[in-house]
Amino acid sequence: xxxxxxxxxNNKGGVGKTTLTYHLAHALGDLDKKVLLIDLxxxxxxxxxxxxxxxxxxxxxxxxxxxEDFAATRSKTSNSDFQSLLRKPRSIxxxxxxxxxGTAELESLPPPVxxxxxxxxxxxxxxxxxxxxxxxxxWSGIYQGDPLAIRTATRVxxxxxxxxxxxxxxxxIFDTSPSLGALNRHLLTLADGFLIPCSPDLFSVYGIxxxxxxxxxxxxxxxxxxxxxxxxxxxxxxxxxxxxxxxTIYNAKRYSGLGxxxxxxxxxxxxxxQIPGTIAKFVDPENSLPFTEILxxxxxxxxxxxxxxxxxxxxxxxxxxxxxxxxxxLEVEDRSTVAGNQNKYRETQGAYLAFARDFLDRVAQL
Amino acid sequence: xxxxxxxxxxxxxxxxxxxxxxxxxxxREHLRAKILRKAELGREINAQNLFTKVTDLAGVxxxxxxxxxxxxxxxxxxRKVTEDGDWIFDERPKAYTWDPEAxxxxxxxxxxxxxxxxxxxxxxxxxxxxxxxPLCCEIQVRTLFEEIWGEVDxxxxxxxxxxxxxxxxQIKVLSKIxxxxxxxxxxxxxxxxx
Numbered sequence: 001x002x003x004x005x006x007x008x009x010n011n012k013g014g015v016g017k018t019t020l021t022y023h024l025a026h027a028l029g030d031l032d033k034k035v036l037l038i039d040l041x042x043x044x045x046x047x048x049x050x051x052x053x054x055x056x057x058x059x060x061x062x063x064x065x066x067x068e069d070f071a072a073t074r075s076k077t078s079n080s081d082f083q084s085l086l087r088k089p090r091s092i093x094x095x096x097x098x099x100x101x102g103t104a105e106l107e108s109l110p111p112p113v114x115x116x117x118x119x120x121x122x123x124x125x126x127x128x129x130x131x132x133x134x135x136x137x138x139w140s141g142i143y144q145g146d147p148l149a150i151r152t153a154t155r156v157x158x159x160x161x162x163x164x165x166x167x168x169x170x171x172x173i174f175d176t177s178p179s180l181g182a183l184n185r186h187l188l189t190l191a192d193g194f195l196i197p198c199s200p201d202l203f204s205v206y207g208i209x210x211x212x213x214x215x216x217x218x219x220x221x222x223x224x225x226x227x228x229x230x231x232x233x234x235x236x237x238x239x240x241x242x243x244x245x246x247x248t249i250y251n252a253k254r255y256s257g258l259g260x261x262x263x264x265x266x267x268x269x270x271x272x273x274q275i276p277g278t279i280a281k282f283v284d285p286e287n288s289l290p291f292t293e294i295l296x297x298x299x300x301x302x303x304x305x306x307x308x309x310x311x312x313x314x315x316x317x318x319x320x321x322x323x324x325x326x327x328x329x330l331e332v333e334d335r336s337t338v339a340g341n342q343n344k345y346r347e348t349q350g351a352y353l354a355f356a357r358d359f360l361d362r363v364a365q366l
Numbered sequence: 367x368x369x370x371x372x373x374x375x376x377x378x379x380x381x382x383x384x385x386x387x388x389x390x391x392x393x394r395e396h397l398r399a400k401i402l403r404k405a406e407l408g409r410e411i412n413a414q415n416l417f418t419k420v421t422d423l424a425g426v427x428x429x430x431x432x433x434x435x436x437x438x439x440x441x442x443x444x445r446k447v448t449e450d451g452d453w454i455f456d457e458r459p460k461a462y463t464w465d466p467e468a469x470x471x472x473x474x475x476x477x478x479x480x481x482x483x484x485x486x487x488x489x490x491x492x493x494x495x496x497x498x499x500p501l502c503c504e505i506q507v508r509t510l511f512e513e514i515w516g517e518v519d520x521x522x523x524x525x526x527x528x529x530x531x532x533x534x535x536q537i538k539v540l541s542k543i544x545x546x547x548x549x550x551x552x553x554x555x556x557x558x559x560x
Contacts, residue, residue, distance in 0.1 A: 145450065145451075145495075227495065227496075228452075228495040228496070228499070228501070229452075229496075230451040230452060230495075232451055233452075
């Protein structure tokens with residue numbers, strides 16, 4: 001079974017994308033979906049949200065030399081040491097490094113980190129910009145059918161498929177940085193679908209304009225490329241171009257005194273209302289699920305649009321979804337805070353399940 | 367239209383087998399003239415058949431010193447077709463020459479050899495990236511000496527062939543001279559390599 005690959009993308013940082021991605025994955029897990037998160041943001045926010053600092057440090061430090069020079073370090077490392085390195089979780093940059101250096105691929109894939117039974121993570125790494133540089137350098141080689149250029153361009157998708165074949169993931173989610181650079185060109189176009197979390201402000205509206213333009217350009221570039229490639233080489237790229245599955249307002253201030261249907265403060269409501277129209281205007285319909293179906297509202301409707309105040313920072317501190325916090329062992333100073341709001345903490349689960357169900361309905365249409 | 371380039375791999379084994387290469391896209395006026403010439407011969411070129419009838423919109427010329435190095439260049443071009451699958455031949459590659467000795471040389475390769483008394487020696491490949499692609503590129507491979515002949519002939523006989531008998535005669539002599547030049551180079555190389 002092939003997984004559906006979905007990229008979470010916003011052109012502007014700080015919209016709470018990490019919180020959304022983390023909780024979406026856990027809600028999908030609660031719905032019995034097997035999910036692989038891949039942190040492809042060089043800033044590693046999702047990894048930091050999901051794992052204790054010591055764990056991240058242990059993963060990174062063991063692979064430092066390989067990130068410096070994979071082939072040289074591999075030849076200095078005994079087979080048994082290398083095998084034990086591959087038996088523990090490694091960062092996505094480690095997985096991609098043989099491609100980056102143009103050397104032989106790993107003979108076996110390192111395991112992902114299991115956040116729970118259904119939700120797994122391949123951690124990020126700050127050095128991912130090195131891989132991005134190679135994507136940029138080798139881009140023109142794709143037009144000539146250069147095998148290493150094509151391998152570099154499509155490796156992330158191939159990895160997602162390889163992991164899914166082994167672990168049986170229904171969904172692979174790419175988390176990305178908020179840029180429209182070379183790496184994200186591939187993370188968006190190598191996915192089957194993508195969604196845009198938006199805070200209801202000017203930046204999201206402009207971000208959508210940007211994304212629409214970038215998709216149009218990339219689609220043209222890939223169309224030219226597919227014109228030139230043999231069928232064998234063409235088959236390494238996705239059959240269909242990526243489609244927008246929708247947007248979700250996120251991190252909006254709740255304000256129910258104004259009588260608008262989203263319970264938003266005035267300024268937020270003003271921008272929130274502009275988002276569907278901006279998508280319809282700037283994203284080509286061919287790069288999206290039908291507008292009539294995805295623009296009637298946020299994914300999951302109002303379920304997750306409002307800010308959770310301090311919940312996400314608590315969630316990150318304990319590396320657990322918000323709805324589990326009332327039932328785990330907390331530090332003394334946090335106990336009363338969480339206990340006093342425990343119903344609100346628990347209610348987040350229903351909200352994210354509603355969001356995840358709508359998400360799945362849309363993914364099914366891809 | 368996307369230009370299909372020549373890979374720098376054509377510089378083989380560290381030896382500069384390829385002396386130089388150049389590429390051009392046919393400019394609008396030359397294309398217009400070509401379409402008119404074809405129309406006069408009763409062969410209509412329109413928007414539907416442009417990409418099948420005009421196969422030299424993109425052109426690449428590869429120049430080499432020694433005739434015998436043609437073998438390596440031919441192998442590299444064929445590898446793109448047979449091994450890499452990046453190109454297909456639009457038609458069987460052709461060698462043009464006036465020289466019976468060159469005919470014998472080119473018969474060792476998988477080429478249609480056409481002997482023309484007024485011509486010079488050059489090999490032409492037509493490649494497309496895929497069978498269903500409108501993009502076609504003509505790759506011409508010849509020695510530097512033949513390139514000289516081709517360039518001079520182009521200035522004298524193009525677009526209208528000269529009716530000056532002296533010019534016509536001298537161009538023919540020039541083709542013999544460059545043929546002899548190409549042959550002399552190969553001989554020099556054989557002597558040097560013992």
